[in-house]
Amino acid sequence: MTSRKSVLVLGGSSDIGRAAARAFARAGYDVALAGRDVTVLEPDVADLRARYSVEVGLHKFDVLDTASFDSFVSSLPALPDVVISIVGLLGVQQNAESDLAHATTIMRSNYEGPSLILGLFAEKFLARGNGTLVGVSSVAGDRGRASNYVYGSAKAGFSAFLSGLRARASRGGVHVVTVKPGFVRTKMTEGMKLIGPLTVEAPVVGDAILGAVERKTDVVYVSGKWRLVMLIIKTLPEAVFKKLKF
Amino acid sequence: MTLVSGWGRFPVVDSDVLRPRSFEAVGEAVATGSVARGNGRAYGDAAIGAVRTIGMTGFDRVRSFDPAAGRIRLEAGVLLSDLIDTFGPRGFLPFVVPGTRFVSVGGAIAADVHGKNHHCEGGFGRYVDGILLRTGQGETIEVSREQNSDAFFATVGGMGLTGVILEATMRLRPVETGWIRERVISASDLDAAMRALEASDAATYSVAWIDCAARGRDLGRSLIYLGEHARTDELADGAGAFPAGKGPGLAVPIDLPSMTLNRYSIRAFNELYYRMGARRAGGSHVVSLYPYFFPLDSIGDWNRIYGRRGFLQHQCVIPEPGARAVLGEILDRVARRGDASFLAVLKKLGQGDGILSFPLPGYTLALDFPVKGDILNFLDEIDRLVVTAGGRLYLAKDARQSRATFAAGYPALSRFNAIRKSLDPAGTIRSKLSQRLFDEV
Numbered sequence: 001m002t003s004r005k006s007v008l009v010l011g012g013s014s015d016i017g018r019a020a021a022r023a024f025a026r027a028g029y030d031v032a033l034a035g036r037d038v039t040v041l042e043p044d045v046a047d048l049r050a051r052y053s054v055e056v057g058l059h060k061f062d063v064l065d066t067a068s069f070d071s072f073v074s075s076l077p078a079l080p081d082v083v084i085s086i087v088g089l090l091g092v093q094q095n096a097e098s099d100l101a102h103a104t105t106i107m108r109s110n111y112e113g114p115s116l117i118l119g120l121f122a123e124k125f126l127a128r129g130n131g132t133l134v135g136v137s138s139v140a141g142d143r144g145r146a147s148n149y150v151y152g153s154a155k156a157g158f159s160a161f162l163s164g165l166r167a168r169a170s171r172g173g174v175h176v177v178t179v180k181p182g183f184v185r186t187k188m189t190e191g192m193k194l195i196g197p198l199t200v201e202a203p204v205v206g207d208a209i210l211g212a213v214e215r216k217t218d219v220v221y222v223s224g225k226w227r228l229v230m231l232i233i234k235t236l237p238e239a240v241f242k243k244l245k246f
Numbered sequence: 247m248t249l250v251s252g253w254g255r256f257p258v259v260d261s262d263v264l265r266p267r268s269f270e271a272v273g274e275a276v277a278t279g280s281v282a283r284g285n286g287r288a289y290g291d292a293a294i295g296a297v298r299t300i301g302m303t304g305f306d307r308v309r310s311f312d313p314a315a316g317r318i319r320l321e322a323g324v325l326l327s328d329l330i331d332t333f334g335p336r337g338f339l340p341f342v343v344p345g346t347r348f349v350s351v352g353g354a355i356a357a358d359v360h361g362k363n364h365h366c367e368g369g370f371g372r373y374v375d376g377i378l379l380r381t382g383q384g385e386t387i388e389v390s391r392e393q394n395s396d397a398f399f400a401t402v403g404g405m406g407l408t409g410v411i412l413e414a415t416m417r418l419r420p421v422e423t424g425w426i427r428e429r430v431i432s433a434s435d436l437d438a439a440m441r442a443l444e445a446s447d448a449a450t451y452s453v454a455w456i457d458c459a460a461r462g463r464d465l466g467r468s469l470i471y472l473g474e475h476a477r478t479d480e481l482a483d484g485a486g487a488f489p490a491g492k493g494p495g496l497a498v499p500i501d502l503p504s505m506t507l508n509r510y511s512i513r514a515f516n517e518l519y520y521r522m523g524a525r526r527a528g529g530s531h532v533v534s535l536y537p538y539f540f541p542l543d544s545i546g547d548w549n550r551i552y553g554r555r556g557f558l559q560h561q562c563v564i565p566e567p568g569a570r571a572v573l574g575e576i577l578d579r580v581a582r583r584g585d586a587s588f589l590a591v592l593k594k595l596g597q598g599d600g601i602l603s604f605p606l607p608g609y610t611l612a613l614d615f616p617v618k619g620d621i622l623n624f625l626d627e628i629d630r631l632v633v634t635a636g637g638r639l640y641l642a643k644d645a646r647q648s649r650a651t652f653a654a655g656y657p658a659l660s661r662f663n664a665i666r667k668s669l670d671p672a673g674t675i676r677s678k679l680s681q682r683l684f685d686e687v
Binding site for chain 1: 265267304307311333
């Protein structure tokens with residue numbers, strides 16, 4: 001056991017997960033990575049161990065297997081100080097419009113699973129009296145758009161869950177951070193047309209998450225420009241908004 | 247297809263860009279006419295596939311690190327900036343760093359990059375002990391000085407043409423601090439500059455910045471920057487052993503109009519730079535490794551200063567003896583022309599390590615020029631001087647030399663080609679550069 005703070009990264013194999021894990025390890029946190037396929041995460045564990053003098057753990061976690069959440073949490077060697085959920089699935093909007101199974105997977109991966117697991121950790125943190133929960137949501141959840149509303153609605157649900165959890169947990173010494181990254185150059189956005197000035201690299205998001213945890217920020221738009229962009233998008237009257245194709 | 251260019255933003259060409267996420271996917275991506283690309287800091291067309299370009303920066307994991315031996319195994323997409331920021335504070339730096347830290351390890355091996363210490367410590371490849379290579383014919387092999395040594399020496403400096411570099415094992419330099427004890431010498435002309443570099447062979451780091459607007463009696467007047475790794479007891483009180491790393495402070499947000507750099511602004515800049523540097527000449531002082539090694543990294547996207555049409559860097563090496571006359575002639579032509587920019591760097595090199603490595607014992611001169619007017623013809627004429635003197639051009643910077651210039655400068659090409667052929671009989675790995683300079687048509 002160490003006296004260092006610890007962070008658990010759910011969805012550690014994503015680019016943002018890798019960046020967040022490195023940012024926290026650099027800041028001296030012990031890190032545990034969790035993901036569906038632990039063999040995929042093994043090189044990341046080796047990377048963190050080689051780079052930083054911190055403890056690095058590895059756990060199997062499947063966001064769709066909600067029945068396993070209780071045993072997942074109780075099987076952890078210690079309750080971490082910070083839990084970050086980066087789990088998510090962009091999916092393919094067009095397929096999700098008619099393929100209910102695909103739509104369900106998107107909804108469960110972005111809303112149900114992340115909300116339930118963070119909710120579970122919130123109970124443990126409240127019992128302990130401290131801790132920080134980070135949910136990586138999306139600007140796509142700020143308003144449902146024609147081009148990605150299945151994903152967007154799930155992220156909207158997740159954002160709402162985090163908002164409510166924050167209000168409740170803050171009275172018990174537990175902080176909740178909502179992160180809305182905007183466009184990030186990652187494997188998830190590979191092939192998407194990203195707008196240069198609104199796009200950031202994954203390490204920027206990792207640093208922003210660390211900063212938000214340390215400064216106890218509530219809602220983080222990684223690039224400040226997105227706050228403005230989404231404010232405009234949110235205030236457009238529905239009559240205008242529904243004519244937009246984006 | 248995507249429009250792709252190098253750091254010089256010339257030429258801009260079509261190539262499919264793939265970003266595989268596993269070594270298996272790299273294997274699938276390697277197809278006829280492909281080459282790997284690191285962080286895109288080669289200036290010309292070296293890291294652009296003839297048909298397909300394989301982006302490698304996603305492979306940025308360290309496999310293992312042995313602090314006792316200073317030995318590190320890492321994926322090819324790790325940037326030197328990452329290595330410095332991560333391992334510098336633990337007392338380890340790369341042995342060799344080029345003028346920018348934003349290059350990948352794979353790219354640094356492929357170009358066998360040199361730094362300010364090449365005259366005494368050699369190039370990047372000298373500190374690489376093993377390379378995991380995905381060849382054009384589909385094998386994944388480990389190459390080193392002992393194992394597949396032909397392939398190893400063809401890969402160091404081989405511009406990615408022996409296959410995709412997946413991983414490498416290299417040695418890092420143990421250092422007490424991340425600071426450099428710098429000494430600046432001002433030299434009133436080219437002779438003085440070369441004498442000063444000659445006399446500084448024992449310095450670990452040495453480089454001359456030339457005022458390329460100076461003419462006549464002042465031709466080649468320079469500031470020579472010598473450097474040694476500072477020990478802890480040389481630091482100012484209160485200075486940490488490792489300086490804070492900083493991202494680019496300023497950035498060039500847009501393409502500046504190409505007229506921003508003209509003979510007057512360049513002359514003024516060079517004059518000012520020389521005078522400010524000359525005032526610091528004489529004594530020694532301690533500076534952070536970041537401004538010492540990477541002065542231009544503090545300006546993000548500085549390549550945009552040359553405008554939309556991009557720029558060319560011309561970097562040659564002229565063997566000794568006889569370098570003085572040729573360098574004088576080149577500098578004189580450049581000074582008369584008036585549009586060379588603030589990057590004119592003179593540096594002494596030693597023997598290169600790889601079969602196609604750029605360095606040879608002599609002097610290297612780097613100049614950059616905006617792409618406009620008759621610049622291509624002008625550089626062709628400079629190339630004739632280089633070839634006549636037995637010199638060559640640096641492939642990592644090149645976007646325009648002719649096949650004849652290349653063939654004259656790299657007599658080991660036939661040996662390189664034979665090794666390349668044995669690794670890749672079907673000629674799968676091809677870059678725009680290899681097509682331009684030496685692939686059979």
